[in-house]
Amino acid sequence: MVLHLHDTSTRTVREFASIEPGRVGMYVCGATVQGPPHVGHIRSGVAFDIVRRWLAARGYDVTYVRNVTDIDDKILHNAGHEDVPYWVVAMRNERAFTEAYDVLGCLPPTYEPRATGHIPEMVDLMQRLMDEGVGYAANGDVYFDVRAYADYGSLSGQKVDDMLAADDAEARSKRDPRDFAMWKGAKEGEPSWETPWGPGRPGWHIECSAMARKYLGSTFDIHGGGLDLVFPHHENEIAQSRCVGDDFANYWLHNAWVTTAGEKMSKSLGNSLLVSEVVQRVRPIELRYYLAGAHYRSMLEFSDAMVTDAGQGFQRIEGFLTRAAEVIGDGFDVDADNRHPDFDEAMDDDINTPQAIAVIHGVVREGNAAIARGDTETARSRAQSVVAMLDVLGLNPSDWRRGDAGGRLEGAVDALVAVALEQRQAARERKDFASADAIRDQLKAAGIEIEDTTDGPRWSLSDDGGSSDVG
């Protein structure tokens, strides 16, 4: 089987063929940096990170561009509220997104362009749309005439005549109420850049057409983003780019939302869903496992409890790898040849991660059975297979440990707490209660709290932050 991907523009799962053999250019709509990221934002980051990793696993050299929209109404509003320039807000939140991507194990993009850094490219594109007669300036704004592009609506499957007209302040300046703004004329007190049509600022859609073209060329392989971007954002990108003769993206991938109690997770929800908060309560690798556990096109309900429940599934995988390493007395290298063919088949089937994870669990069961009957060779081969498959999902535990000292130290603390508890138990058994109490006090002084659970003792640091199984 070869890779197939669901293409929103055809509403079918299509065989994937890259424009250039062995290379993939991929553009993903990243953050509009109005605030720090919540779980919904990071789902998109993880989903496309897995797509990218699978393409790499299939031998493609992937150029992955993910933009930062660093100016829009809400950023300006928030900056005004804080009485700081817009770029103070944008930079702070760009960093918060970077940290969230990092903590969830997403590989950094090949390039991460900012909208405001590409004004000349946008002006050039708008000029060409003017020359083609599909762009027009009115009252300082620059609009796209949707009637001038016959295919407008094809991505989202709508007809222009069926579309509701935007009832906004811009409406009076437009030729047709459905036309969209590529450029917004300067308002008093707002930042602006000069253009042939007067000063103003980017109107969102134009930046992605301009930046995708600049970094990936006029035709590239994959364009991704959240499902809520299909209309109008991606529809508008297509209109802009096609009207200057660009073929633009060959495949359109969209990830579904994260919901809480059935509602789309939106920026108006509280801080408790901020990634920075959630990862204080659940292990980041388990959060990634949870996000990977749903197909990227399925809605995903989020709660701490659901992540924790799913995390037990991940701990079964980790537990197998730990036991296997003990039995074999060694770690495991990642070798693509060790992946189970069913895993590859699942991933080739539109990145079917739930199916791929089911394959991993099947191999874990075989491995556990092999350990139980003392079949070291089979245990080793299954462990190597599991590690190779986890690697593709960005879930190889040893990467997370190697990547940051925190992860490696966490493993050391696990083992050390186990030593201490074992010594405490031994002291109790020899009725040396003074030693037993001293060990308990020393753990407490070290800021380590022990909680007895049905799965055995679990430790945590007594302030906020990291916790882990002792096992």
Added chain:
Amino acid sequence: MVLHLHDTSTRTVREFASIEPGRVGMYVCGATVQGPPHVGHIRSGVAFDIVRRWLAARGYDVTYVRNVTDIDDKILHNAGHEDVPYWVVAMRNERAFTEAYDVLGCLPPTYEPRATGHIPEMVDLMQRLMDEGVGYAANGDVYFDVRAYADYGSLSGQKVDDMLAADDAEARSKRDPRDFAMWKGAKEGEPSWETPWGPGRPGWHIECSAMARKYLGSTFDIHGGGLDLVFPHHENEIAQSRCVGDDFANYWLHNAWVTTAGEKMSKSLGNSLLVSEVVQRVRPIELRYYLAGAHYRSMLEFSDAMVTDAGQGFQRIEGFLTRAAEVIGDGFDVDADNRHPDFDEAMDDDINTPQAIAVIHGVVREGNAAIARGDTETARSRAQSVVAMLDVLGLNPSDWRRGDAGGRLEGAVDALVAVALEQRQAARERKDFASADAIRDQLKAAGIEIEDTTDGPRWSLSDDGGSSDVG
């Protein structure tokens, strides 16, 4: 005393007065992202981070802008060598710099603009210099006519007539061989942007004039950078900005170099001086302490051994805080009122960090004496003073622990290893050699190696990475 800073432009230590009461605008020349950062680069980051923190401690609201030069000859050369676009190289190294700043405890800048994101601002500035008659286009390049600016050379204390002419390929196009390029005409196969004088790319100096103006205004408080930037880079910035009527920076601060065996640390030195490598061998907080231990205008010789030696001084401070916390049974809040007046005086004296650190050690000695004689109140007050002073230098250990789980876990491992070793010793003493050996084996299995040193046992993780005193 009020803050005094050494101003390169007057070669004197001047009283600092901000343009706007309570606010400081500060522009620092950041990385030209040709490769990952070495210790020399990060010294500048740490030095200006301390300046910034001291300004904040003195009550200023600091806007700190540090640029990223993301295009230059070397970046293009390196990209060509790898057969990738320049922005692939620039992005990768920008991230490496960000990681290095973070790991050394530098606060993120308020904004971090990229040169290539500011073409319109540079074109606008060059146009104005053309209009003033000090800029001219020749052969696709745009030059600055240094004879047209009477004060050229004043920052670096040179007269134009004494300057050696650059003997370069551009020389034939220039009116005077000392003129410098603001813009470089496009060469075959190189990235370029359109301008009224033809396509090309930024010529370094112009970007800082344009970006400082954009983010901090035509007059701002402080401009910083490495001593090697005084001439020609900062001289050229001044010439460009003053010739369009900008007052530009009021104070010019320059940090001296890091040397190894007396040589300026340059990019041609090996990987062993990369920050990412050094922090595998020495504790990052001790590296920062070492860098802070020299005055920013003094050359600083670097070797792992010198950092490790200096680190023992930092461990004395940490040791006092640990003992004080044990005696008092509590941690310490940061309160500026608790700083020793001599510390403030040292910092006000052109950020005299070696003197400031000497004051900290004096207070540590008083605190240790207080603990020795059981004077808990004095111990508490000295500990609070030490924490408040460390905070200003970005060396408050609890920040480093709070900031990343790694730091907090490291403390937990310290304590746990101590528990394990104590239990091993107790087992030996009761001649339970089986238990003693088991503990040793368990530590080894946990990847923890124990080394007996004259200061007691020291643990390290058995792969590369973190090590620490057992404490």
